[in-house]
Amino acid sequence: MKLKLIYLLSIVTIAGVLLCGEPIPAHAAKIKVVTTLTDLADLTREVGGDLVEVHSLATGIEDTHGVPMKPSFVPIMNKADLLVLVGFDCEHAFLPALLEASKNPRILLGKPGYIDASIGIVPKDVPKSTDHYQGDVHPYGNPHYMLDPVLAKTAIGNIYKALVEFAPQHQAEFTRNRDAYLARLDAKIAEWKKDLLPIKGVKFVSYHEHWPYFAERFGLVYFGTIELKPGIDPTPRHIEELIASMKAEHVQIVLREPQFPEKVPSRIAEQTGATLVTLPIMPGGIPNTETYIKMMDAIVQTMVATVQARK
Amino acid sequence: MRTIIALVFVFVFSSCAFAQTVEERLQELEKTMKKQEQTIQELKTLQKTVKQQEQTISEQRRLIEILSAKVQKPQPPAAPPAATAVETASAEQVQQEVEELKEQVGSVAQAQKKQILSVFNPAIGLVGETVFSYSGKGSKATGSDRPGGWDVNQRSVELNLAATIDPFAKGYAVINASADPITGEATASVEEAALQTTSLPCNLELKAGRFFGEFGRLAYIHDHELPFVNRPLVLDQYIGGESRTDGAQLNWLLPTEHYYSLTVGVGDGFGSVPNDVGDFNNGNFRNFGGLSFFGRGSTSFDLTPDLSLEPGISGLANPNTLDRGGVLALPNNTPVTLPEFPGSTLALRERSLEGVDLTLSWKPLRNNQFNSIIWGTELLHSGNRYDVMPTPGGALFSPFSRDVDSYGMYSYIVYKWSREWSAGFLFDGLEDAANNANRTFAYSPFITWTISHWNQLRLQYTHTDHNTESGLRPDDAVYLQWDWIIGSHSHGWQQR
Secondary structure, X not given: OHHHHHHHHHHXXXXXXXXXXXXXXXXXXXXXXXXXXXXXXXXXXXXXXHHEEEEEOOOOOOOOOOOOOOOOHHHHHHOOXXXXXXXXXXXXXXXXXXXXXXXXXXXXXXXXXXXXXXXXXXXXXXXXXXXXXXXOOOXXXXXXXXXXXXXXXXXXXXXXXXXXXXOHHHHHHHHHHHHHHHHHHHHHHHHHHHHHHHHOOXXXXXXXXXXXXXXXXXXXXXXXXXXXXXXXXXXXXXXXXXXXXXXXXXXXXXXXXXXXXXXXXXXXXXXXXXXXXXXXXXXXXXXXXXXXXXXXXXXXXXXXXXXXXXX | XXXXXXXXXXXXXXXXXXXXXXXXXXXXXXXXHHHHHHHHHHHHHHHHHHHHHHHHHHHHHHHHHHHHHHHHOOOOOOOXXXXXXXXXXXXXXXXXXXXXXXXXXXXXXXXXXXXXXXXXXXXXXXXXXXXXXXXXXXXXXXXXXXXXXXXXXXXXXXXXXEEEEEOOEEXXXXXXXXXXOOOOOXXXXXXXXXXXXXXXXXXXXXXEEEEEOOOOOOOOOOHHHOOOOOOOHHHXXXXXXXXXXXXXXXXXXXXXXOOEEEEEEEEEOEOOEOOOOOOHHHOOOOOHHHOEEEEEEEEOEEOOOOEEEEEXXXXXXXXXXXXXXXXXXXXXXXXXXXXXXXXXXEEEEEEEEEEEEEEEEEOOHHHOOOOEEEEEEEEXXXXXXXXXXXXXXXXXXXXXXXXXXXXXXXXXXXXXXXXXXXXXXXXXXXXXXXXXXXXXXXXXXXXXXXXXXXXXXXXXXXXXXXXXXXXXXXXXXXXXXXXXXXXXXXXXXXXO
């Protein structure tokens, strides 16, 4: 019985390997791109147009550090031509294991299919020490640069470069798509700057340190986080100290990202007199934010409306 | 026949390595060469940047010297009081700026040195696991390898090392020291040390060396990563702890739209049960059947975006097993005996194990770091052949072979309601592998406080029913487990 089992397993394995077939030609049909997060997926679709088939591992409502390691992602990544990631170790909790399970050497670190969208971006908040006393710090700096649309243009450049390198025969189309999208984005950036100008200097806190790039770009003041340290929930003492300092500094907004529980942010808003808002950090994080521009529109409009309502 | 199968494996997989057409390999080589040329250019640019930085540092040092010299120049005589005050303030400011510049230059130089020295280090992490416990009965009554009553067990001090070997493989090692139950001294041993390929074609991955072979869902998980304090009884007894083997395993991700994973492996021993050992000094020859063969097939279904189901089947065959020069014994060294033959001893001759496992996970996408429910179950069948032998002073009988079919299972559920807190329940039930009339049942509620990503406390109570056949147990025990990690840590595929 046991020998029969061994023979059966051997036959199945050999048959499978023989049926493995020829490798899929690199440029057959559309370019298969997997992105870790939805903002990168949207930008890739804009630049790639009809020439790309894009799949995002995140749906938009997850914590960027907590995208689940689903086995169903593995066949998708296995067939991918390109993998686009945020970089700065943002995806350390799920991407390395998925890459190992996907058995796709084309998209491993260092290979042409591994596209780090952060190349060329100077990170903020690079820690002097990665000692765990600092919590779950990002050793290469804060990775949440995609909330700054000017830095998102660098990511677009990296995606464009990767697509051109992979399929140089389509360079003209990628260039047209990129330039068209950048023109739209530049117009929106000017609009957002204008809209946020009246609330320049407004202070806000958020649950996790997602917002320093956004704050710097648009002249807001990022006062602090509800988390004690990155990845570590607030202690009662930290909450009390935060409330006291928020009152002293007249912090107007408590920003809760939708993947975090509402209880503590709500309590802090109540005790400080600040307004609690829920804002996405990725397209799809809340309804009607399916694209990057729609997401940024929602963020800007909500911030402006909140401050104006307080006057 | 087994030799032929092995040869066919080698032939097929090595021919698969050449499955790509020559043209495509040339194209790949060209691409790789272009990439390498690019990398060389980038390194040259980096070299230039470093040289420029060194120049900048030299210029800054010269500037510091000039400014220092200015600061030390004597004040000019007969200057008006206001002008002297201004110059003094300027000099102090310059002095401060000089000190700040010196500090910055020093830290840049230090940072450059640090990078260079540490750049070749593998990722290193250390795990500590201490288990405090109280058990209501002594070890002779429970069959445990730890003393009853109050106990502190430094169960693991585990050093993990991992690094890329080259573009084709990575390597890792786990060196563990745990306290000897009798002497209390820590004995370090190599728990795992293996190479894992990273770029085989045809969705294949080969692991070779010493590793935990893929069997079931929890057999290849380290103790401190289990969702409860102690390994399920059925895995402890049927496998013998973790599924450690010295061998090779090949994993194949089927080239389908749906996820199917198939693993086959062969090794010298599996778990704590050794293979055909014999006496190699007298020219003993081990047949292929003297090795252990194992395998697992698994798949996964996304029932909803938040709910997934992962079933798997596993098998282990060790057609020719010999215990190492002695009879089987319980962990507390009590010999395993058949009650109907008083004083008999058992030696294991042939071993097989089959298992089915199922894991149902509810992890809502929006806040899976704060909420989840996981239910895991595994059912195993053990089919062993034993030699039953008389001992002097015991019952008289001719030695005979005995086939024993035994079943065992565990089932657990864990509910997480915040980032820090989760609780669960584990049920164990098994028939002894040597005597299936000997049944053990245990019930363990537990609660876990994840203080942080690297620091965790777990409290567990275990009640073990009385075993009417062996006379062992019942027992009530309380465990407090403390796990901590320093250094590098990674989220492995088995932790999904």
